[in-house]
Amino acid sequence: MTTTTTTTKPVASREAFGNALEALGREFPHLVVLDADLSKSTMSMKFAKAYPARFLEMGIQEANMLGTAAGLALCGKIPFCCSFACFISGRFDQIKMSVAYSGAAVRIIGTHAGVGIGEDGYSQQGLEDLGLMRSLPGMLVLQPGDDVETEQMIRVLMTHRSPAYVRLTRQKLPRVHRDGYRFEPGKLDVLARHGTDALLLCTGGTVGPAVDAAARLAQGGGPRVTVGNVHTIKPIDADGIAALARECKRVITVEDHNVVGGMGSAVVEALAERHLVPVKRLGVQDVFGESGTPEELYRRHHLDAEGIADDVRDWLTRR
Amino acid sequence: MTTPTVADITQRKPPAWSLPPLDTPGSRAIPVDTLRRFADECRLDIVEMLCRAGSGHPGGSFSAINLTTTLFLDEMRHRPHEPRWPERDRLVLSKGHAVPSLYAPLAQLGYLRRDELWTLRRLGSRLQGHPANMLCPGIEASTGSLGQGLSVAQGMALAGLMDGKGKDPAFRVYCITGDGELQEGQVWEAAMSAPRHKVHNLTVIMDCNGGQIDGLVKDVLDLEPLADKWKAFNWHVLTIDGHDFVQFRAALQAARAETTRPTAIIARTTKGHGASLFEKDLVGWHGKTPTRDEANQVIAEILGRLG
Incomplete structure (x- = not known):
């Protein structure tokens, strides 16, 4: 079995994420999306337009956003908390205390991961986020390789009942999975x-x-x-x-x-x-x-x- | 040295509180005398559990106990036999070090067995040194890193609004912060955020006991003018004597009447309130526990008051 990158148009995983959220909004009435003034970049904007009552624009307040998402999760909502990987993982103490140690099933989305973002330079290139998130007990840490996997991952997270971190790219990714691929969490x-x-x-x-x-x-x-x-x-x-x-x-x-x-x-x-x-x-x-x-x-x-x-x-x- | 001999407080049978159902909307008009006695019974248990634990925070626990007593008995809708009742009002103790001020009333109300209080801070105990919601019933969020609770409370309040009908929230949310804690930047993020999201079912109560580890709040990093700050952030602001049950009850009623803004209650308190030993040294009793003799002295004073 040999798979090579297909000729399908490459799609950034943040874009696949935005599409997936929008598509799942109807099926999951408790889905709530929070963003910190980056919805156009994280692509949560698509959900915001479709479901304005369930989108919380938090302004440039990542710490407060994470805590708010934790409170929502503890009261039965399905919060997706979006920002750049660098900014959101930078609020490690909030993720540690208000999310992880509170058992709050916040889905933390860190986009623009790595040097792949390019020109903005180091301050915007989340390069430590996996290490930080991995150090928290009970945290599910995911990173999809293409759009097909991203969409399935987001669907799986709808019913995942504990904290999770998903690392997404700014740059477009070639599709490496065939139609019919099934994402199985925790399995190589x-x-x-x-x-x-x-x-x-x-x-x-x-x-x-x-x-x-x-x-x-x-x-x-x-x-x-x-x-x-x-x-x-x-x-x-x-x-x-x-x-x-x-x-x-x-x-x-x-x-x-x-x-x-x-x-x-x-x-x-x-x-x-x-x-x-x-x-x-x-x-x-x-x-x-x-x-x-x-x-x-x-x-x-x-x-x-x-x-x-x-x-x-x-x-x-x-x- | 005068060391009063007192009965082992762990053998003391707490009064059978004859309370109305607690899952009805506040205020429940609990007699002030009941509130006062309940708070003092809690003080007895707090000083005993801290003395036994050998570490912990008496000053801030004593300053907050009239607040938590009023919330649990008179104001919040909750079910001690069903801690996770979805429609319950929530209390987030952002000043997590004062968690004995939750454990004691939770035990009096039946969330916890009272003898579990004596396991505070011991290996394997559900009663961690700071609140751990995954372990302990009645604890809504894990706190202890200061400044985070108000954001979590805001998220809970938003869920209460989303699940409510029209302007009626499904539940209300209360958050107790310290005053030293207000030096944390995240508090002001939440302060800016909550009015924007119109979480009128959110009430923050600041236990302003004036002390923090390195000294008096006004010397370490002054907060004043505190009421003006919250007003500038568009909150409904009330200032009360935080040990006065009647004033606090009235403030909570006023908070419930608000239909657009969150409410900030500045509760002026005394660190260590209710124990003259603790009140003598506001800063000293922040994170130091009493010796057996000192604990007995405090217990004797409270027992004297209870009659």
Whole structure:
């Protein structure tokens, strides 16, 4: 089974999110959406237009928005709380106390994740959010790889009764899933099996480039890898990943996030405790982000298909 | 040193409170004498549980107890036998360190077994050092990092409006903050937000006891003019003596009559109110617990009052 990126028009996961919310508004009368002056960017605006009575414009007050969403959740509402990943995860204490430790089923949406946002620079590039959210007991941490997965994820969250964080991209993502794909929370999604020279794990913005990189490597006679999409960063599918890691002997992770605390860290933690295989973490190497075009930044951090392919080849050869 | 010998307070049987049903709309016109006695019974349990725990916050618990007593007995609609009754009024204690001022009335009303009070702050107890709603019945939100409760209360109040009929909310929401706590920026985010969202079923009660850890509030970071600040944020503002049951009841009635704005009640209180030992050193008794002798001294004073 080999999936490559299809020719369908790429869609940003924030856009798929906005569409999904709007579509679910009728079915779920308790759905309430909150935004902090970014509804045009997070795409919650679509829901706001369709269901104005259930949209709360909170102004530029992320802390107050999170607390308000917690109160709504504790009284039976289904709140989606939207902002940029950097701003919303920056209100960590509110997420920790008012959401997580209160058991408030707030669905926290962090858009514009990673260096993939481009020119705005480091202050707007959520690069630590996965690490923060992962540290909270009971927090479900998700990151979809394309529009199909995003829409299914949002639907699953409607009936999920505990706190969740979803990390979305500004940039458009190529579709990697076929029609009929079923998102299963907590289960590794194998996207391609070119071979078992290594297991290449990706998430969010790096899913498309990783799938491409794997295809290039296979075509170029390079290492033949299996590609896994880690859409659920917490709870990480330790069993699923370990099983494939045993087969492949080497694991490489790639993400648009600081390698400290992100998906790669979660994978390392899971595998190290089973004393399995060597792991290489690709991603933002514990440096600040910067301004540039998204393409330039993906190039710089080796998050594009070429960079990933090079790094995979180098690391596997060097060992 | 004069150490009055007092009976073990844990063996004291609390009065059988003959209260009307508590799930009817307030005010329930509970006699002031009942409120006063209930608050003092709670004070006895608070000083005992803090003495046994060996850590905790007596000053702010004593200053808030007349407020929580009035809310639970006279004002809020709730069902002690059904803590999660969906239509209940909600109380969020934003000044989480004063949580004994919730545990004691919750025990008197039957939410908790009274002997569970003596497990406060012990390993495995539902009675955490600061409120934990996932563990303890009657606690609506986890707090303890100051400044967050009013936002949560606002969200609850919004849910109450969404589930209500017309201008009638499905339930009302109360939030007790400290005064030192008002130094937190998030409080003012919520202060700006609630009138914008017209959450008239939300009442914030500021337990202004004047003290905080590093000193008096007016010296550490003064809040005045406090009423003017809330008025400027478009709240319905009332200032009362926070130990006067009649004044507090009237303020809550006025809050209920509001149909457009949230209400802010500035309750002027004394830290440690009801125990002369605590009142002598407002700042000192913020986060220090009494020794056995000191506790007995406080207990004797309260028992003397109860007669």
